[in-house]
Amino acid sequence: MSILINQNKCIGCGKCTVVCPGNLVHLTKDNKAKISNIKDCWGCCSCLKECLVGALKLFLGADVGGQGYTLYAKDKGDISDWIIEENETPKAKITLNKKDANKY
Amino acid sequence: MQVKKLSTDILIIGGGTAGIFAGITIAEESDANVLILEKAYIKRSGCLAAGVNALNAYICEGQKPEDYANYAMNDAHGIARYDLLLSMSQKLNSVTKKLEDLGLVILKDENGKYVLRGNRNIKINGENIKPILAKAVENHPKISVMNGVNAVEYAVKDGKAIGAYGVSVNNNIFYVIEAKAVICATGGAAGIYRPNNPGFSRHKMWYPPFNTGAGYAMGIRAGAEMTTFEMRFIALRCKDTIAPTGTIAQGVGARQINSLGEDYGIKYGFTTSQRVYGTVKENIEGRGPCYLETKGISQEQTADLYKAYLNMAPSQTLKWIESGKSPDVQNVEIEGTEPYIIGGHTASGYWVSDDRSTSIKGLYAAGDVAGGCPQKYVTGALAEGEIAAHSALSYIKGQTLTSISDEDIDIQFRKSTKYLNNTHSTYSINDLEEAMQTIMDTYAGGIKTNYQYNQIQLTVASEKINELIQLSEKLTAKNTRDLTKIFELKDRLEVARVLIKHLESRKETRWHSFAENTDYPQEDDRYLVYINSTTLNGETKMIFRPLIKEGQKHEHID
Ligand SMILES: Cc1cc2nc3c(=O)[nH]c(=O)nc-3n(C[C@H](O)[C@H](O)[C@H](O)COP(=O)(O)OP(=O)(O)OC[C@H]3O[C@@H](n4cnc5c(N)ncnc54)[C@H](O)[C@@H]3O)c2cc1C
Ligand code: SF4
Ligand code: SF4
Numbered sequence: 001m002s003i004l005i006n007q008n009k010c011i012g013c014g015k016c017t018v019v020c021p022g023n024l025v026h027l028t029k030d031n032k033a034k035i036s037n038i039k040d041c042w043g044c045c046s047c048l049k050e051c052l053v054g055a056l057k058l059f060l061g062a063d064v065g066g067q068g069y070t071l072y073a074k075d076k077g078d079i080s081d082w083i084i085e086e087n088e089t090p091k092a093k094i095t096l097n098k099k100d101a102n103k104y
Numbered sequence: 105m106q107v108k109k110l111s112t113d114i115l116i117i118g119g120g121t122a123g124i125f126a127g128i129t130i131a132e133e134s135d136a137n138v139l140i141l142e143k144a145y146i147k148r149s150g151c152l153a154a155g156v157n158a159l160n161a162y163i164c165e166g167q168k169p170e171d172y173a174n175y176a177m178n179d180a181h182g183i184a185r186y187d188l189l190l191s192m193s194q195k196l197n198s199v200t201k202k203l204e205d206l207g208l209v210i211l212k213d214e215n216g217k218y219v220l221r222g223n224r225n226i227k228i229n230g231e232n233i234k235p236i237l238a239k240a241v242e243n244h245p246k247i248s249v250m251n252g253v254n255a256v257e258y259a260v261k262d263g264k265a266i267g268a269y270g271v272s273v274n275n276n277i278f279y280v281i282e283a284k285a286v287i288c289a290t291g292g293a294a295g296i297y298r299p300n301n302p303g304f305s306r307h308k309m310w311y312p313p314f315n316t317g318a319g320y321a322m323g324i325r326a327g328a329e330m331t332t333f334e335m336r337f338i339a340l341r342c343k344d345t346i347a348p349t350g351t352i353a354q355g356v357g358a359r360q361i362n363s364l365g366e367d368y369g370i371k372y373g374f375t376t377s378q379r380v381y382g383t384v385k386e387n388i389e390g391r392g393p394c395y396l397e398t399k400g401i402s403q404e405q406t407a408d409l410y411k412a413y414l415n416m417a418p419s420q421t422l423k424w425i426e427s428g429k430s431p432d433v434q435n436v437e438i439e440g441t442e443p444y445i446i447g448g449h450t451a452s453g454y455w456v457s458d459d460r461s462t463s464i465k466g467l468y469a470a471g472d473v474a475g476g477c478p479q480k481y482v483t484g485a486l487a488e489g490e491i492a493a494h495s496a497l498s499y500i501k502g503q504t505l506t507s508i509s510d511e512d513i514d515i516q517f518r519k520s521t522k523y524l525n526n527t528h529s530t531y532s533i534n535d536l537e538e539a540m541q542t543i544m545d546t547y548a549g550g551i552k553t554n555y556q557y558n559q560i561q562l563t564v565a566s567e568k569i570n571e572l573i574q575l576s577e578k579l580t581a582k583n584t585r586d587l588t589k590i591f592e593l594k595d596r597l598e599v600a601r602v603l604i605k606h607l608e609s610r611k612e613t614r615w616h617s618f619a620e621n622t623d624y625p626q627e628d629d630r631y632l633v634y635i636n637s638t639t640l641n642g643e644t645k646m647i648f649r650p651l652i653k654e655g656q657k658h659e660h661i662d
Contacts, residue, residue: 019148022314023273042307045418046148061304064344069426082414084425092425094410101211101229102412104355
């Protein structure tokens with residue numbers, strides 16, 4: 001369980017670096033997001049919810065059954081789209097409305 | 105490293121659920137200055153970072169606060185504090201209303217009433233619960249927040265808390281904070297035992313790996329009385345992702361079944377510890393793995409589960425989709441986690457009075473760090489934050505700031521920063537962390553031994569943990585991030601050391617799995633007592649206290 005960072009997409013806004021509950025994400029000297037230790041990630045997704053350009057994605061480690069897919073969120077105000085990809089190809093999209101409570 | 109001195113009326117350590125609510129209460133009800141010290145950033149720190157699923161503690165129509173207190177007493181097999189449970193329960197619904205006013209979405213029926221999940225839960229959209237709380241703090245000009253500062257020790261003079269010391273996680277700053285009162289709200293402790301997935305996904309645990317028991321450890325080192333550490337919390341969770349199971353069990357009414365398809369719950373009972381134990385036993389006796397029976401649920405239910413999990417544990421939705429095995433076609437495998445120390449689920453933590461004062465004057469505790477009051481969850485943590493805030497406010501009325509002397513600052517500064525000057529350590533911080541987890545797993549009732557232990561094993565655990573405590577003194581740090589990791593390790597080791605003493609002292613098995621003592625496999629009424637401890641100069645003394653019954657209250661005596 002950890003996050004993948006696509007530094008080519010990262011625009012260096014720094015928003016992801018402040019929210020990590022484990023202080024794991026930092027900006028490099030050339031203003032690119034970097035995770036200090038990939039194994040320290042809790043998988044909470046706080047960082048990727050901040051990223052407006054989709055540079056951060058969650059993946060499951062092979063030790064917990066990961067198959068190499070990734071997950072990220074596109075925040076659009078009250079709505080957020082969660083996108084699951086395999087090799088950068090979208091496999092599923094789930095739209096959540098922040099105003100809707102869980103049915104469960 | 106620079107030393108910065110600050111002062112405030114009330115210092116809150118930990119800007120999580122309880123800490124934030126204490127801060128809001130103080131700001132709304134008084135003119136006192138309040139400072140929240142948070143090691144991460146309050147928008148997404150602690151238990152609520154990823155979101156939560158429901159409010160697990162609510163007094164539903166037809167129920168009374170007394171019913172909730174009795175339920176939690178029963179679940180703890182008698183070892184909890186009725187007085188604390190009752191004062192918490194009385195506030196559950198008012199804090200819920202406050203959360204809703206702050207912006208939390210709560211599911212309502214056509215008559216505007218909350219939709220209930222069982223007897224004690226209400227349904228919400230909990231994804232943004234932490235940003236909502238953080239915003240309420242940020243909108244309050246009277247609350248100061250310091251993010252990115254890790255509290256390392258209390259300042260105590262003549263038995264009274266007069267502030268705390270902290271180290272910035274990212275900058276070379278050592279903070280000295282003077283305060284008339286201190287509220288500790290640092291949450292519980294994860295990462296003491298070897299986790300379910302010790303390899304790449306070692307931090308994929310249920311409880312936040314960044315809640316490392318700092319509040320317990322600071323209290324132990326300052327001589328505060330602690331209670332019931334031996335009632336460890338082991339969660340029953342979805343295999344691999346360690347995501348909560350309540351949403352499936354209660355949401356779609358899934359039964360807990362073994363590999364033969366038998367519903368085994370009734371065989372073991374339905375208290376929290378019995379549910380874990382049942383699953384462990386079924387595996388030991390060859391009927392594992394165990395599952396939540398979801399096969400056959402509708403497409404609509406599956407879609408709702410995907411959404412519910414994205415709102416609190418996104419990895420589970422990812423897992424369902426990438427494996428191609430959705431819950432309607434495959435049952436969800438469940439397993440027990442490694443043991444945690446959490447006063448919000450079980451009863452481990454500070455020994456407090458009904459007003460949440462600890463045994464150290466001027467120091468209060470709320471949320472997962474406070475003991476005696478299990479099953480408090482989100483709303484109980486808020487309730488305790490409010491109670492602690494009220495108590496701290498009345499306490500500071502007669503108090504003036506006590507200055508922390510330069511000599512004391514110098515001693516603490518050297519103690520905290522010496523790792524930056526250490527030049528050689530054979531072991532890394534991670535090496536010692538893994539060693540601690542392996543020792544606890546093997547000799548103090550971890551996953552490896554199906555949570556069982558005996559006295560001979562505990563003696564080995566104790567010796568080895570003490571060796572690691574010695575070794576940890578030699579660790580080296582390159583920067584303040586390393587320093588933070590060293591403090592986290594040392595705090596966990598301190599909690600582990602005291603935990604072993606508590607496990608040794610309860611010579612019975614009252615809670616299967618949570619404290620499974622194979623020398624004493626039965627419940628023994630002589631242990632209908634609270635097992636408490638205090639530590640002085642590294643020596644821990646055990647105290648057995650009689651149960652506080654319904655109608656009684658505990659007050660600290662000077
Ligand atoms: C994954 C998960 C899901 C849950 N789901 C639910 C649910 O659906 N419903 C429900 O009712 N309950 C749920 N709970 C339980 C509930 O969230 C907790 O009991 C409650 O939030 C605890 O509040 P707290 O204030 O004690 O701890 P936290 O909210 O964790 O706050 C502790 C804070 O202290 C900070 N801190 C720690 N050490 C230091 C230090 N040394 N210096 C400075 N700051 C420090 C942390 O960063 C954190 O911000 C869940 C818990 C978890 C972990
Ligand atoms: S997923 Fe959570 S723990 Fe992992 S890097 Fe992002 S914010 Fe930090
Ligand atoms: S939020 Fe996205 S764009 Fe901004 S620094 Fe982080 S990864 Fe880069």
